[in-house]
Structure formats: structure tokens, C-alpha cells
Amino acid sequence: MQSIKKAFLPVFIFARTGMRRSFRDKTALFFVFLFPLIFLFIFGGIFSKTGGVTFKVALVNQSNSDFSRQFVKQLESNKVFKVDAAAGSLDQAKEKMSRGQLDAAIVLPSDFGVPKGQAYPRGQAKVYYTQNSQSAAQTLTSVLDAVFVGVNGKFVKVDTPFTVTSEQLNTRSLKPFDYTFSGLLGFSIIGLGIFGPVNVFPELKKQGVLRRLHTTPLKVWQYFIANILTQAGVGIISILLQFIVAMTVFHLHLAGNIFELALFIVLGIVTIFGVGMAIGGWAKDVNQAAPLSNIVVFPMIFLSGTFFPRYLMPTWLQKVSNFLPLTPVIDGVRLIATEGKHLTALGPQLGLMLAWTIVIYFIAFRVFRWE
Amino acid sequence: MFCVKLLNTLTEKWYLMGSMAKHMVEVRNLTKKYDDKVAVNGISFEVNKGEIFGILGPNGAGKTTTLEMIETIRDIDGGTITVDGVDVAKHPQEVKYIIGVQPQSPAFMDKVKLTEHLEQLASAYGSRVNAKQLLDEVGLTEKANAYVENLSGGQKQRFSIVASLVHQPQVFFMDEPTTGLDPQARRNLWDLIRETRDKGVTILLTTHYLEEAEMLCDRVAIMDNGNIIALDTPKNLIKQLLARGFKKTQHVEQANLEDVFIDLTGKELRD
Secondary structure, eight states, X not given: OHHHHHHHHHHHHHHHHHHHHHHHOHHHHIIIIIHHHHHHHHHHHHHOOOSSOOEEEEEEEOOOOHHHHHHHHHHHHOTTEEEOTTOOSHHHHHHHHHTTSOSEEEEEOTTTTBOTTSSSOBOOOEEEOOGGGHHHHHHHHHHHHHHHHHHHHHHSOOOOSOOOOOOOOSSOOOOHHHHHXXXXXXXXXXXXXXXXXXXXXXXXXXXXXXXXXXXXXXXXXHHHHHHHHHHHHXXXXXXHHHHHHHHHTSOOOOXXXXXXXXXXXXXXXXXXXXXXXXXXXXXXXXXXXXXXXXXXXXXXXXXXXXXXXXXXXXXXXXXXXXXXXXXXXXXXXXXXXXXXXXXXXXXXXXXXXXXXXXXXXXXXXXXXXXX | OHHHHHHHHHHHHXXXXXXXXXSSEEEEEEEEEETTEEEEEEEEEEEOTTOEEEEEOOTTSSHHHHHHHHTTSSOOOEEEEXXXXXXXXXXXXXXXXXXXXXXXXXXXXXXXXXXXXXXXXXXXXXXXXXXXXXXXXXXXXXXXXXXXXXXXXHHHHHHHHHHHTTTOOSEEEEESTTTTOOXXXXXXXXHHHHHHHHTTOEEEEEESOHHHXXXXXXXXXXXXXXXXXXEEOHHHHHHHHXXXXXXXXXXXXXXXXXXXXXXXXXXXXXX
């Protein structure tokens, strides 16, 4: 008991010092805490606009009829259309469309809504679109079509034997942001677990800090565990911050249990940190560490589905990427955060992570150099 | 049966403690090769208990390599080293408890307080220390909460010594301890090294400064190209040189430029 306590004394003291140091180092503070938040705001800003499909359109009304005015008002209040008030003429709309700022332009010609001697008004709206917005224009046309079917029905009673209705099944579905946030968490885990040690350890070697430690009885496993604890502690705080921002600013919907997710993320950091330890512990200097970490990290980020779903990849690539160390981490975070799965249901992911942890740390121990 | 086991453990402990060892450090036919280059060429020497032993020599003579092999951090290609009777190659972990090492550069992490450094290093030996008291002893009381990167050169060196002695080793290795220090800081460090020796710690150091070796060391070994070419007390080495018929142009100086410098600027330590 006494000897166990003695063996873990340096682990505890080194981890405590490491934690304190992380909070004193302004550069580390930026990269560990602020950098992920900046990412969060960028991606959150892109993906948080939800509530279904919207079209940015220009509405050019060339008609003076009451009907056209009312029709415009209705379209403007429709959530599907985002009417750009600045594009009042067709020429302005065309210019904006060519820059990709508008999906389409809806033109109501001068005779739109004029009765023309009949009992009710009539007219034909025209949708202009560019090559790049074909699918948007098609959807838009059918939406307008549906609107006109409703309008027509008010003027002319038509019998409709066949109709279709739709009903929403689940109360909440996956928003793009929810999916992206899981990817961002994975990205933070990589940042903490790989980029951290890959930069820090060669620097400590350069300063001779590790050489000094090498002359003490400190063992590699004690130093490893102390570093894992520091990294996991810092990681949890950083990820907690991201959660707070994601939930308050971007209304993140977390399907699973937050404590299970936290535990899973810690396990993920431990696994991925092994990769960083192996590279940083092996490299003699930054020049050796940087290229190797880039070769390992960047393919892994994309192949493991951090930002793009893996089902978009060809099948053979999916099969290969199944076995990358980051894949079970990303999958697991996503399963808990967006599908509400429990840790008990993540057997395959946890198993693969355990296998990788053993392999990676075995390598890391073997290749570690104090100087 | 139990008695035999106990006896074995005791003798093992006895052996490890090495109280029987005649010399603090014994080096026998030590060899180190880097690829084809011989860095240390089968050298032998002893360091007596309680002495200050200096290794002198030009750059690339093999001083640091020799020191690093004794310090357990470089593999030994040939020969043996024992520290207080313990074989370095066979029991490096035990040797690490007996030795204290001061690297050439201070080699401390930034953004860590002095007290935290000492606690951290002590924990590596499985012990706890009164960090404040240790800092008192070298006049760094007021810097307890400072970071190493904010200390002056002399303060850094003094702190480095305390840090290396945190586990009360029996032998202390210093690699070029006074390089880059001003005369005041250098004198202060000499005093500190002598005080450390007076506490019973054997000291093995390397240096470029010959007057430093002459003033500080009980015995010196001069190395060149991986060989020890002379080993004796500074006095004897000079005597031998004179006996070989060496003559220096005689002009007895009453003082040298360093004396002028110290007289003008004072002995007081500048931090």
C-alpha cells in the first residue's frame, strides 16, 4: 500500500503542476480553450439556420392589380421564401443570382391578377434561375404550383378525389448543427490528444527538461499517466465550455446523457493521446514531429467522419476507415450526443478503442526517448 | 528459511547502499563509440568520497559523454562504472537515488513556480520536501513564487543546484556549472559548491575554466580525444610540469584583471 502510494505520488504531483501550468500559459489557453470556441462560432453560424428549407428569392412585381399586391404580401410572410428587398428589378436580381446570392427570381408580369373580363383574376408567374440553382428552382416552382392550386380552388370549385397529406413522426430530428457539433468535439479531442503532445514533448526535449527527469528515478509510465491526467482534465474543461456555448447560443439538442458523454470523451482523449505521445515521445525535435503528425492526423480527421458523414465514402474506404482509432471515438460521441445511446450500447466502439489504446501505448512506450 | 531470506535482503540492501565502497565513483576501462568515432577510449579513474573532482578538456574531449554514462542516461559500450559500490549498468534505478545531476542548461519548464519545481522533482524520488526552507538556504526566499524564466543567470544556477540536491544525493554531477556567469555569480557559486561538499556530498564537475579548476578542485583529470592524459591534484600537476623543465617568463604579478574587477565592483552578488 505504502509503495503504491509512493509510486503514484509523482503521478499526482506532475499532473497537478501540469494542470496549473496549462492555465498560466496564454498560448495554451488560446489553443485549448478559445480556438475550439472560434471554430464553434464559425460552424455554428453556418449550420444553425434550421427550420426546414428556405429559398432566397427576388420578387419582381410588375403588376398593379390588388391580387398581385396581396400575393406578394403572402409570399413575403411565407417561411419558405426569403425575399430580398434590395433586388427590386429583374436586372438587379440577375446580377445577384450570377453571384450565387439568390436562388431564383419570381416575376409577376404586368397582367398578373388582372381579371381580363372574367369573374376571377388570372395570371402566370415566371421563375428565373441559373444553371447552379436548377434544383432550387424546380422545388420553388412546385411550391408555387401548390400555392396556386390552393388559390385556384378558392375561385373555381374543383373535385379532388386523390390527395396527399404528411405528418411529422418524431418530435425532434437531427439538426445539421447537432451533427456538426459532434464533429467539432472530435476535432477538439484530436487537438488536445495529438497536437498538444506533438508540440510540447519535442520542446521539452530541446530545453533539456526531459533529460533532467531522466536522471531521476521517475519512470516512463508515471510520466505518461501524469500527462494523460493533465490532458484529460484540461480537455474536460475545454469541452464543457464548448457545450455551454453550443447549448446557450446555438440551442444544441443533446439526446444522450451528458455524464456518459463526458466519460466517453475522456476515454476518447486517452486513446487519441496515445497517438500524440507516440509521435511526440519518439521525435527528437519539432522538425521530426510536425510532418509525421500531419501525415497521421489529416487523413484520420476526414476518414473518420469528423466533418463529413462516412456513408458518403465508397464502400471499400468505409471498411478501411472503420478500423481507424479516431472512428469509434467520433461514432461514439455522435451516437450518445445525437441518438441518445447509452454506454452499454457502445460495445463495438469501446472494444475497438480499448484495442487501439493497448496497441498505441505499447508503441508509445517502446519508442519514447527522454532526449 | 526466513532467516536466510532476511539475511539475503539485508546483504542486498547493504550492497546497494554501498557503504563498503572505497570510492564514491569507480570507472574501469570505460568506452563509448558513436558509429566509427571513439568518444571515450577505455578510461579508468576513481572519485574519492567527499572530494571535488574536476574533468578538464577541450570541446569534444569526451567529458560530457563520460559524465552522462555515470549519470545512467547514456548506454555504456564497454567497461564498468560503480557509484558508491552500485553497478550503473546493472542497477541504474538504484544509482539514480544516490546521484544528483545538474545539466548544462537550467532545463526547467516555464510557467512553473520554484516551489512547484522542487515539489515535483522530490516527488520523482517518492518524497516530499519543504520547498520554502530549501529556497531559504540559497537566498531565493523571495523568489518562491517566481518562474525560473524570470530569474537572473546566477539565481538560475543556484536554483538548479537546490533542485538537483532535493533528494540529498551522495554524489553531485555538474556539467560546466559556471559557464556564462559574471565574476560575482561565479564566486558565489564556488562558495555554494564548497558548502555542498562540506555537507558530505562528493562533487564531480566539468569545466573550461582552468583557474576555476585550480581554485575549486581537489583533483583533476585532463581529457583529450577520449583519453585521460593526466590525473592528479592541481598542485602536483603544476609541480610535474615544472619538473619537466617548463619555464614561464617570470614576472610576478601582484594582481590580475579579475582582482581589479572584483575590487571595483565588489564581491556582492548581483541578481
